[in-house]
Amino acid sequence: MKVIVIGAGVGGLVAAELFGKAGNEVIVFEKGGKDGWTYDWHDDVSRDIFAELGITIPKSEYFIKESWTFVTPDEKTELYVETPEETRDYSIERRGLAHILAERAQKVADIRFGTGAEALIIENDKVKGVIAGGEKHYADLVIDNSGVHSPFRASLPASYGVEREPDRNEVFYAYRGFHKRAEGSPDPRYTNKVYLKHLGEEGISWCILDPSGLVNILVGRIGSLPEATFRNAYQKLKESNPIIGDEVVRGGGVYAIPVRHPAMRFGGDGYALIGDSAFMTIPMMGSGIANSMLAASLLAEAVAKSGKADAETIWNYQVAYYKRVGAKHTGGDVMKRWMLTAKPEELDFLIGKGVINKNDMQSGSTGNDIALSFSAIMDKVKRAFPRIPLLLTLKGAVDNSKKAKKVASQIPENYDSDAIKAWENKVLAFFKK
Ligand SMILES: Cc1cc2nc3c(=O)[nH]c(=O)nc-3n(C[C@H](O)[C@H](O)[C@H](O)COP(=O)(O)OP(=O)(O)OC[C@H]3O[C@@H](n4cnc5c(N)ncnc54)[C@H](O)[C@@H]3O)c2cc1C
Incomplete structure (x- = not known):
């Protein structure tokens, strides 16, 4: 089978490796360059996924995350939630992780950095491949790992039933930067503070004293993060956390994260969504790395089982994902x-x-x-x-x-369009505006 992956995100790379190992011909198109296609910071990831997928992360690429302290909007209560070390997430260098996954995938797949996918090839109302680097590439399966604002979803035939864009209140826009610590600032009482509904606004902010000595800052709001909102929140965060200095050492931009239940349809004939493009994060916190890697392995399993990449197989993949974590995140x-x-x-x-x-x-x-x-x-x-x-x-x-x-x-296990539609309506009823 020929497989094309759009995007060398964590899920795309795991999919490339698993499909390649299963004997498929795999090409990954990644629009970013080989030296910096991924974020320059570290992220918290549940460690179980690495054991499950048999991926070893060297000690140099992670440390064990500290417990969170949740701060109320009026900042009068700081709730330190001590979590046993053995159940805490790994805080993993994103570039290190991406390079490890890319090296593994490269053994069995052709990764083309610096080549973005431009459009899907759609013939007779079916996805047949992608246009990338100005050329047509036909494939039996296109895996869309291009992120929350995937432009490809909107070009799908209506018969795929895939949502085009998430609603405004389903995407979180976050400034993230690692700043130098302000000189001479006293040690904070808690190192990892999350401000819930910071300043009464829709979103969170955090201030973390990183083991590296830098200060990891996030200011995120639902729907958009206007410059004035960011400036004000940053100023207030600094007043409450004198450790924050203004010099940015890592990151320092605004990025989008889906914060909602997973997509209602993960694809159809010859096309599957994984990761942020299918809104696979933990809705409360926006963590999506483990879910995206899990989705890649469930998709590879479903395709290996049926030997096809038809709509029914993609549905089986969706059923497996919802049973494992998707239903839980719908509740979340x-x-x-x-x-x-x-x-x-x-x-x-x-x-x-x-x-x-x-x-x-x-x-x-x-x-x-x-x-x-x-x-x-x-x-x-x-x-x-x-x-x-x-x-x-x-x-x-x-x-x-x-x-x-x-x-x-209670997602229908069989690929029956009436049952699927009925299930979809029942789930969406919880999210009616
Ligand atoms: C500020 C911030 C903090 C976060 N913290 C955490 C955390 O602590 N823990 C956690 O689990 N998650 C965290 N996340 C979420 C996490 O980053 C995502 O859920 C995860 O990266 C999703 O992975 P993915 O496999 O969908 O691919 P992504 O990482 O989204 O990668 C998509 C790839 O597709 C490429 N691409 C896009 N369009 C095209 C195209 N047209 N052609 C070719 N390539 C294309 C992009 O360049 C990119 O490399 C955070 C996100 C942000 C923004």
């Missing part, structure tokens, strides 16, 4: 939307009084369910008194999130 998206609509003072109250506690924050940020057992509810009722209506809205959101997860996990 419900909670994320609740957090966004909650008033800042409601979060101040709920977190300040311990109604939302360390376990809840740990679960939400890693994409897991918030558990509300009877005893947990009784404890929350005590803490939330006299604001029981607010507790009820939180409970309503948690219940709704569980329902969304359940409905999403």
Whole structure:
């Protein structure tokens, strides 16, 4: 089989290796150059994915991430969520990871750096390949790993049923930079601070004292990050964190991240989405590296099993992804939307009084369910008194999130277009505007 991968992101590279190893002819088109096609910073990734895919990361490329401290919008509560070291994510150098994955893929695939895919070749309403470097390249399967704003989705025939663009409130725009530490600044009490609804705005900011001695800053907002919003948030973040200096050493741009449930359709005949192009992040935090790598392996498995790259096989891949993590993140998206609509003072109250506690924050940020057992509810009722209506809205959101997860996990296992449409409508009902 001939396979084309658009984009040498983490998922694209894992897919290239797995499809190449399975005996397919694989070409990867990556628009960026070989020396700097990926971000210059490190990211937190669940370590399980490396064990699962048999990828060894040398010690020089990662360290074990510190636990988060969540800060309420009024900055009066700092909730340190201590996580045992053995379950904490790896903080991995993105360039190191990309080079490791590219080296592995290059043994079995042809990676063409500096060559962007320009368009899909569509004939008789089916994807047949891509145009790249001004030439037509035909393939049995095109894997789209080109990111959240993939331009290729919009050119698909309507029969594929793939969404063109995410909604405005489903994309997070974040400034990320590693700054020099301000000279003579005192050590902070907590090294990894995330500001929830920072300044009451829709999004988060963080300030992390990196083991390298640099200060890792993020200011992210839903829908857009206007310059004035960034400047104001940056200034306020500096006032609360005197360690932040102005000299940028790594990163320093604004980048887009999908923060929503996975796509409702992962593709069709001869075409599959993986990673950010299929919105595969943990909605609450925007972490997508592990999911993208997992998706690549599930896609390779589905195609190896059927020996085809038809719509039914791509559906089987989607079913496998939803069963593993997609349904969970659909539930997580419900909670994320609740957090966004909650008033800042409601979060101040709920977190300040311990109604939302360390376990809840740990679960939400890693994409897991918030558990509300009877005893947990009784404890929350005590803490939330006299604001029981607010507790009820939180409970309503948690219940709704569980329902969304359940409905999403009931994805039809057979490729039946009526059943698929019905499932899609049921899931989307949770996200009606
Ligand atoms: C500021 C920030 C912080 C983040 N922190 C974390 C974190 O801590 N942990 C985590 O798990 N995730 C994090 N993420 C999210 C993570 O970066 C993404 O989820 C992940 O990179 C998605 O990988 P992917 O496989 O979809 O490919 P991507 O990494 O999105 O790569 C897509 C590739 O496609 C290429 N491309 C695009 N268009 C074309 C084209 N037309 N032709 C050829 N090539 C093309 C691009 O150059 C790029 O190399 C963060 C993202 C940002 C922006």
